[in-house]
Amino acid sequence: MYKTNDLILRTTASLIAFILLGFAVYLLLAGHNSPGGGFVGGLMTAGAILLMNMSYGFKEVRKVLPINYVKLIPAGLAIAVGTGIGSFLFQQPFLSQTYGYFHFPIFGEIELATAMIFDLGVYLTVVGVMMTIILSIANDTE
C-alpha cells in the first residue's frame, strides 16, 4: 500500500461540494418558476456528497455527516404523502395544491406554495435513495 497525496483534489472538492450543495438548494427552491425542482436538487445533493466521499473516503464523510440515508427515504415519502393527506383537512381531493403571497419582514413579498413541501419530500427521498444505493454498493466488501 502507498499513501496518496491528493491535497489538490481534497481542497477543490470541498470548495466544489459547497458550491454544488448551494446550487442544489437553489434548484430545489427555484423549481416552481425556473428549471429545477426536487428531483434534480436531490440528485445534485447526492452528487455533492458523492464527491466528498470520493475525495475524503467514506469513513471521514460519515464523521462529518452522520446521516442514515436509508431513513431519509421513508421520511421523504411521508412528507410527500402527508401533503396529499393534508388536503383532506380542507375538504379537497388528495394531493390538491395551493399557493399564496405572504409578506415577510426582510424578504418582502414571497410566493409560498404547498407544492414546495411536496417537492421537499421528493428531494429527501431522492437523496436517500441515491446515497443508499451508492453506499451499499461501495461498502460491499465481498
Next chain:
Amino acid sequence: MIFAVLIPLLIACFIPALSKLKEKIHTGIFVFFIPFLIFLYFVTFIGNDFTPIMEHYNWIPSLGINFDLYLDGLSLLFVLLISGIGSLVVLYSIYYLDKSERLGHFYVYLLMFMSAMLGVVLSDNIFVLYTFWELTSISSFLLIGYWHFKDRSRYGALKSMLITVFGGLSMLGGFILLYVVTGTTSIQQMITQVDFILDSNYLPLILGLLLLGAFTKSAQFPFHIWLPDAMEAPTPVSAYLHSATMVKAGLFLVARFSPIFSGYEAFFIIVSVFGIATLCWGAYMSVRQTDLKAILAFSTISQLGMIMAMLGFGTKAAVFAAVFHILNHATFKGSLFMVAGIVDHETGTRDIRKLGGLATLMPITATLAMFGTFSMAGVPLPFLNGYYSKELFFDASLGLGADFWSQTIPFLAVLGSIFTFVYSMYLFFGTFTGKKHLDKLPKKPHEASIGMLISPIILVVGVITIGLFPNMVNSSFLQHAATAINSSVTYKDVTFWHGFIPPFKMSLAVVGLGTVLFLTRKKWRGVYQVLPGKVSFNHVYDSILNRIGQVSNRITNYYMTGSLRTYMSLILGTMLIVSFLFMFLTDGFAFSTNELADISFIEVAVVGIMIIAAIATIYMNHNVAAILVVGVVGFGVAILFVIYRAPDIALTQLVIETITVALFLLCFYHLPKLRKSSDTPRTKLMNAIISIGFGTLITLVAISSHSSRWFESIANYFVENSKPLGGGYNIVNVILVDFRGLDTLFEIAVLGIAALAIVGLIKYKKNKEAE
C-alpha cells in the same frame, strides 16, 4: 325433496366427529338411518296414481341456474335404488369394514356420493345436474382410492376420474349448446321445445357430446376400461357405485333425454350399436377373468350395454324392458358383489383359481350366489327376475325392422347372452363347487356373520319376489318410469309363460349353447389369444397418457431452456410478428411529411455521434470502455433535450447519467468480464434479424403515430393554467408536483423500493453459493 338431496351432505359434516366414537359404536350405524329414512320417504310416492312433482328453489336466478327438482317415474326408480341399496350397502359395510379402518373418511365419501347421485336423478336444471354429476365423479374417485396406500387403488381412481371427467366435461358442452338452442335450462321445458332442438344445426354435436358423457359414466365400449380397475375399491363401494348407482347415471341421462332425441334417428342407431357392442364385448371378456370382482365388473359392463341397447331400440317394449332390467340388475348385481365380498372376507382371496368347493362350508352364501348368478344368466325359471327382463330384451330385439342390420341384432343379443350365461355359471360353479384347495387359502373359510348376510339376503329376496310377482312392481312403479322415457308406453302384463314364442326359443338356445360352452371352456380358451390378443384398451389408455406426458415434456423442454436470451428472443420475435401482422392487416402504417420541423446542423451532428457510439458499444471488448461509450449516448440525449428546449429534463438527464456512470464504476469489480460471443452463426443471424426488425418496427410505429394525429394535444391547457392554477412559471415542475402529483408520488416510491431492495440484496445475502 330438497332435504332428501341435501341431508346426506349435511350429515357428512358431522361424521368426522361421530367417527371418534368408533371404538364403541361403529360409525356406519349412525349413517345407516339416513338412506333408510330417505328410502321410506320416497316409498310413499309409489302408487298407481303417481303424478310427477316439480319443486323450485332459487340458486342463481340471474343465470337461470336454479335448484329445480323434478320427481317423475324415472327419477323415483333411481331414487329408490340409490337410497334402498344405499341403506343395504351401509348395513353391509358395518360388518365388512373393521373398526381399525378410517371409517370417518369412508362414510363421508359415501354420503357425499349419495347426495350427488340423488341430485343427479332429481335435478331438472341441466347445470345443477352437471354439478352433481361431477360430484359423483369426485366422490367415486375418493372411494376407489380409499386404500390409498395401494398402487392399484390410486391407478384405478385416477383412471376413473380422467375418463368420467372427460365425459362429464363433454356433457357440459352439450348442455351449454342445448341452453343456447332452447334458451332454457330446464329439462322439462326443453322437452316442450323439441322442434327447436331438432331443427338446430348443432343437433349432431349436442347428441355426440351428451352421449360421450353418458357412455363414459356408464362404462360403455370403449370407455369401459375404468370399471374393472375401479374394483380396487372396498367391496361395499363396488356393490353400490359400480353396479347399482353411478354406472347407471349414464343410462339415466340417455333415458332422460330420450323424449328430446326421439325424433332423431341417429340417436337410436348410435345408442343401440354401442349398447350391443358393450354387451357382447363385456360378456366375452368376463369369461376370461380370474378375479371374482373383475368377472362382476365385466358383467356389469355387459349388462349396462344391454340396458343401453334397449334404450337405443326405443320401442315401447324395449323401454319397458330397460326400466325393468335397471331394477333387476341392481338387485342381483348388488347381492353378487356382496357375496364376492363375503368370499373375499372369509377366505382371504378373490382369485377363482384358488377357490372351489365352498358350498358345503358356506351354504347360505352359496345359495345367495346361486340365485344371483342364475338370475343374471337369465335361466328360465319363474322365480328369477333376470329371466323376465332378458326375455323382454329378446322380444324387443326382434321387432326392429326388416333391413340387414336390424336383423342381425337378435343374433348379437343371443351371442352376448350366451357368454353371460357362461360367466355366470363359471362364477357360481367355480367358486362353490369342485375340489377344495383349503391349503391354498390364506384363511380357513367358514360361514359369514349374520350381519354381513342380511343385505344380500334382502336383495335376493327382492330377486325372488320380483320373479314371482313381476306385475306387482310393474303397474305401480315401473310403468311410470317407462312413461317418463317414452310417453306412449302403456302398462304391459309380464307373465312367465307366453307360449312357445321366439324369445323363449332364444332363451333356450342361450341355455343350451351356454351349457356346452361352459363345459368345454378349457378347450376354447385359446380364443382369447387371438381376440383380444394384443388388442387392449388399457394399453391404449396407458400409452395415450404416457404419450401426453412425453410430448408435453418435450415441448416444454424445447422452449423452456432456462436461457434468458432465448426467452428474450421469443418475446421480441412474437411481438415483432404480431405487431407487423396487425399493422399490415389493418393498414396501420402511415407516413406523412406535413408537420415536420427543420433540421439543424447541430442535431445531425449530435445524432451522428450517438449512432456511432451506439454501434461502437456492441464491439467493445472491455467493461470500462463499454460503460463510457454508453455514457456518450446518454450525454448525447441530454444535448438533444437542450436543443429541444427541455431544460429540466436535460438537467436531470445530465446528473443521472453522471451518477450512473459513477455507479457503474463502483460496481466495476463485481461486473463479469465481457466474453467473446460464442454464438453459432445461426443464432447470430437470428439475433440480428430480431434486433433490426424490432428497430424498424419501433421506427415505423413512431413515424406512423406522428403522421396520424387524431385530436388536439392537451398541452395548451397546461401552458395556460400553469400560473393561474399552480402558481408557477415552470410548467414541467407544476405538472410534476401539482397537476400530476400522484405520478411523482409513486415514482419516488418506486425509487425507495429499489434502494431498499439493493440494501436487502447486498446486506442480507445468506447463501453466497446460491445462484
